Amino acid sequence: MxxxxxxxxxxxxxxxxxxxxxxxxxxxxxxxxxxxxxxxxxxxxxxxxxxxxxxxxxxxxxxxxxxxxxxxxxxxxxxEGEAVGAEGAVEKAEAPVPVAPVAVEARSEPSKPVAVVEDKPVEPVAKGTVKAEVLASPAVRARAKELGVDLAQVKPSGDHIRHSDLDAFLLYGAGQGYRPAGRSSRRADEEVKVIGLRRRIAENMAASKRAIPHFSYVEEIDVTALEETREQLNANRGERPKLTMLPLLIVAICRALPDFPMLNARYDDEAGVVTRYGAVHMGIATQTDAGLMVPVIRDAHDRNVWQLAAEIRRLADAARTGKAKSEELSGSTLTLTSLGPLGGVATTPVINRPEVAIIGPNRIIERPVFRGKEVVPAKLMNLSISCDHRVVDGWDAASFVQAVRKLLETPVLLFAD
Structure with a gap:
């Protein structure tokens, strides 16, 4: 051996x-x-x-x-036989290496209440050596059965159990057999060790909030015309992937960024250097079973809406199936995070350090708006941005979002040369 x-x-x-x-x-x-x-x-x-x-x-x-x-x-x-060790030397084992036993803390799970429902008339209950029959009207029995109450546990105020006795039991003496109708059972406590990707996410988020002075800005955008454009594009897409809001939003962001280079940047805290990138490598925050991952669309500024849609789908599938390569999960210069239909009214996303900004579209809601003197329905969406205040001023962040807003509210500009 x-x-x-x-x-x-x-x-x-x-x-x-x-x-x-x-x-x-x-x-x-x-x-x-x-x-x-x-x-x-x-x-x-x-x-x-x-x-x-x-x-x-x-x-x-x-x-x-x-x-x-x-x-x-x-x-x-x-x-078996002789094996070559990691350094190229033959390592012989004269005796098995002892392995220290792992101590496991014994824990008892909390007791779980059990609802008792009788499908037959309640049998007499023993009191000492004397059997005492539970007396109650059919209406009280039916109510007790519906609530899951064992009438043997209810103390009558007279010679039989009345509705008032049942009410008193429910209020003051429910005991362990009672479970109100429609109420969910309590889950047992559990401890989940924070390891792997979940720990990396926790460490990165804590470092981001600890080191970066965040500020957020939210603007309302009328995406009525943009949604009509998207529907028309999808109706004539042929074999191309279906468009969501994200590819259109990425195009708008990439078109606006040249005038706001401080947003497409990374900040090296230790060196005290801000690198403003010419290319846009867009990180797409993606929820997976293991936790949040950020695959990256390389050179997003050089892709059209159909190419962006295909790449978003490819990267999301790779991340969720664990097939994303390391180079596809690093190197982003700006991150986009979206919860889709769960997007809420407004968000204050945490910056993907060492980037200096993160953008979050929110849920589209149809509401009445004034157009001149008329009230008409419109599809509205709030767009959130969080920025590193050490690098980005509030005026610049607001001006950038307004530039994106103009492009999204006039979708023909997204396709103009």
Whole structure:
């Protein structure tokens, strides 16, 4: 027998450590060569590690959520014969490596109330050694059954149970058997460890709010004509992807940005340098089962609405299925975040650091508006922007949004040369 120590390899990108997101194996498992053993997360992506040898797992480096340095032991595997170690040396195991037992805290789950509903007449209840029959009118019995109340638990004020006795029981002495109709059951408490992507999101959001003095600006935009244009484009799209509001909004943003270069920028806090980008690499905040991810549309300013729609769909699918590449999840210069139909009235999005601005369209609502002296229906949408006040002044942010507003309210300008 020999002991093979699989050390965490250099995953690239100049990282010094990676986080254990999850194990595919446990101590004692028999594994084959190239079998997945762990998911490791870097600052940019999750990487699946595979075993270079076959054998039995003897020791694991840690639990999910722990950081492992590059070059340190990740898994120890007992192999048959002699195995070449990570540094090229033969490592022989004279005895199995002892594995410390993991202490597990014993916890009892909270007791759960159980609703008791009798489908038959209530049987007499024992009181000591004497059986006492529960007396109640058919109406009281029917009401108790509907509420899930065991009449044996109700104390009568006279020789039988009345509605007033049932009311008193519901108010003051419900006990554990009572569950009001229509009321949901209480969920048990649970602890969820914040690891992997969820922890990265938490750390990034905390760093953003801690380091960046945010300010937000919200403007109402009449998108009636834009929605009509979008419907006409979709009606004649052929094999092209269906247009949502986002591609049209990205075109408007890209057309307005040249006059407001301070918004398409990144701020290096430590160096004290703001880099204003000529190209627009648009980050699209995307909700996935694992948490919020921001895939990036490269050179969004060079794409038309159909190309943008196709790229948005491709990147969103890649992010949600875990197939997005690390280079597709980094390098954005400005981020767009949208909750679609759940967009609310207004939002104050958190900046995707080290960017200096983030834009959030909100839900489209049809309301009556004045056009001259007439009241007509209009489709209105609030557009929110949050900015880094160290870099962007309020006047510039408001002027930029007004420029975007003009383009969206006059959609022919989006397609003019």
């Amino acid at each position: 020999a002991l093979f120590s699989f050390r965490l390899p250099d995953i690239g990108e100049g990282i010094a450590e990676a986080e254990i997101v999850g194990w595919h194996v446990k101590v004692g498992d028999r594994i084959e060569e190239d079998q997945p053993i762990a998911d490791m997360m870097t600052d940019k992506a999750t990487v699946e590690m595979e075993s270079p040898v076959a054998g039995t797992v003897i020791r694991l480096a840690g639990e999910p959520g722990q950081q492992i340095a590059i070059g340190s032991m990740l898994v120890e595997i007992e192999t």
